[in-house]
Amino acid sequence: MKCFWDDRQRAHAPGGEFFNGALHPAAEHPGRVDAILSAVDPTEAPSDFGLEPILRVHSADYVEFLRTAHDQWRDAGRDGDAFPYTFPVVGRRPLKLSRIDALLGQYSFDTSSPIGPGTWEASYWAVQTALAATDAVLGGERSAFALCRPPGHHCGKDYLGGYSYLSNAAIASEHAIATGRTRVAILDVDYHHGNGTQDIFYDRADVAYASIHAEPGTDYPFFWGHADETGSDEGEGATLNLPLPRGTDWSGYGAALTQALDWVESHQPDLLIVSYGADTYERDPISRFELKTSDYTPMARRIAALGLPTVVVMEGGYAVEALGANVAGFLSGF
Ligand code: OKP
C-alpha cells in the first residue's frame, strides 16, 4: 500500500489547548507522526495540487482568514498561538469584521484549535497529502494511506475546530467528483463524530457519510452525531450516525461496523474514503472506547472486503506509545 507524507505537516505545533477552564498540553502534536513514522514507512511525497481543490470545499474568505490569521494576531501585538474568546452563537451574518478577535470567533467553534505560525503550512500540506493518495487510487491503486495532520473531520466550509483546519477527507472526496467519479462514500471510524465532514455534505446525495463514534451525550463534539441526523434535502438518507456508549469494545464496535459497511455498500460508491482515527484504542488519553491493538487489522480487513478503491486518511489517535502499532496494524489489513 502506498503511504503518503509531507514533512511540512510538522509546522503546526500548538503550545496548548484550552478546556475545563485551563490550558493543557496539546493532544494533537507533531510527536504523533514520529510515533506513526516509527512503524509505517511512507515512500511517497505529494505534489502540489494548489488551492483549487481546497476552494471546492472551503469558502474563500475562510481560507484567507486561515492563511493570514497568525500574522494578524502578531500585528495586534500578541505572542504565541491565536485563540478565539467570543463566538457568534446567536447567528452569523455577513458583517465587515476586521478585529482579529472577531474573526477568530467567527471562524471557530471551540478553543481546542489554536492557530500558530505554521498552522496554515501544515494544514495545506495535509490536504496535498490526502489529494496525492486519492490521485493514486483514482489512477488504479487499490488503496493508499494519507498520513495527515492536523486532522480534518471537525472543520466545515468556513469554520475550524476539533484540531481541524482544512477538511482533508472532504477535499479528497470533492477532488474525486471533480475528476469524474459519480459517488463517494466516507466511512469515519475516529472516536469522535466528524461533524465538519457531515456538515459539508449534509444536503448532498453524491457523497455519503457514515460515522461510528462516541455518543454525543457524553463526548465531544456534543452537538452533532446523533442517530437522527440523517441528511437533508437531496442528501436525506445519505448520512448515517452510529453513536456508541463509552466502554464499547470490539464486540459492540464490530456490530456497528457491519451496519456501516452494509450501508456504504448500498450507496454503491466509486470510491471509499476512510477517516481513520486510532483514538478508539483502549488507552487513548482523551477517549473512552476499549479497542485493542489486535482489533485494528480485522477492522481494516472487513473494510477492505468491500472491494472498493479506498483512501485511508489519518484523523485522531493520541496514545503515542501505541499509535505506530495501531496505525500499522490497521494498514496491514489492506
Ligand atoms: C479530534 B479528533 C479534551 C477536549 C478536547 C477536542 C477533541 C478533538 C478530537 N478533553 N476536545 O476527532 O481526534
Ligand code: ZN
Ligand atoms: Zn477523534
